[in-house]
Amino acid sequence: MSASRAPRRLARRRRTTLLAAGTAAAALALSACGDGASGGSAQTRFVQGKDGIDTVKRANRQPAPALSGETTTGKNLDVADYKGKVVILNVWGSYCGPCIAEAPNFAKVFKETKSKGVQFIGINTRDTDKSLATNFEDEHKVPYPSLYDPTGKLMLRFPKGSLNPQAIPSTIAIDRHGKIAARSLGPLTEDALRKMVTPLIAEK
Template identity: 30%
Template sequence: MKRNALAILVIALVVAVMIYAGVRSSRGPKTTAVIGNPEPLQPNEAKGKQAPDFSLQDLDGRPVKLSDYRGKAVLLNFWATFCGPCKEEMPWLVELQKQYGPQGLQIIGVALDDSGKDTIVKYVKQMGVNYTILQGQDSVGDAYGAIGLPATYYIDRNGKIIDSALGLVSRGEIEDNIKKSLVEDKAQTASAGAKAKS
């Protein structure tokens, strides 16, 4: 009797897995721009984790990988043209790119937008954006756990997320996080240099 119950449970499991696989495959193949199939980050739990690498096209159609910026501090900002709070912080990001770019900051805006490339190009031009804008894919937002917009991730020169924020925060908070990442980067570089000498 126990043997039968166990066998039935195994059969039920096999059938359930087959149904699950069928449901998954019926949804069609998901294209992903995320590189290396990392475990998706949970919202508000990105701090301290390695930033998932991805490859997306910029507004000229050139492929850009996050890892291309290794060695720079990256402010990764998910946004959309329909997002009012995103519009509010864009001028701040323009100023901050100007101010901290020479120290090694690169701001990357990932447009999670269905409105099409032309609309994004027009919007970005109108806002005077001076930093890199990429045409986003949902898979990248999902990999970062970006459930809302704007979603901002502060990534150090080694590709580690040192902090993140969902929604509009103050300019001061954004700037503090940029400074923190630049300082931490210097500290890490110094530590790495000392280890190499010893």
């Protein structure tokens, strides 16, 4: 190997290592289970609530990304099919303690609001086998479907500067027009979940 080629190969190797490290760090951040910290900039235009729920005024909301795929039970599901309803997306994993804690709250509020034009949909992520997810759903009596997203690719579809999921659990509220209206990073109580859903039910 000539002396001139060695520095170039070393530089390429260093760039590849840094890129791999950055990708791994991003994946680790998304797979973390626990409370997330809300961050913002002038581009996000959301209001950080004291209860941990971030909201966006109707004029500033961004469209939700295309979210479709196979559910934990092997059925096909497309979130776009629920346009016209308020959609509550809950990102969860069977290994996640806070997800276990909030599961009965979601089941209860879903049953209270489903007749009012609200659809709950889970996004199960980082579970390497569907049986882990379905066992969780059976044990905690989850009454609504969940997309199976073991690699977290659906989470990464949310547009930059929007209220995107950044932790497990995260909850995203989508209004009747298919736009991202609110977000919570971390587990939600029944009351906090109702506070997220109720204003969107009232919107026309």
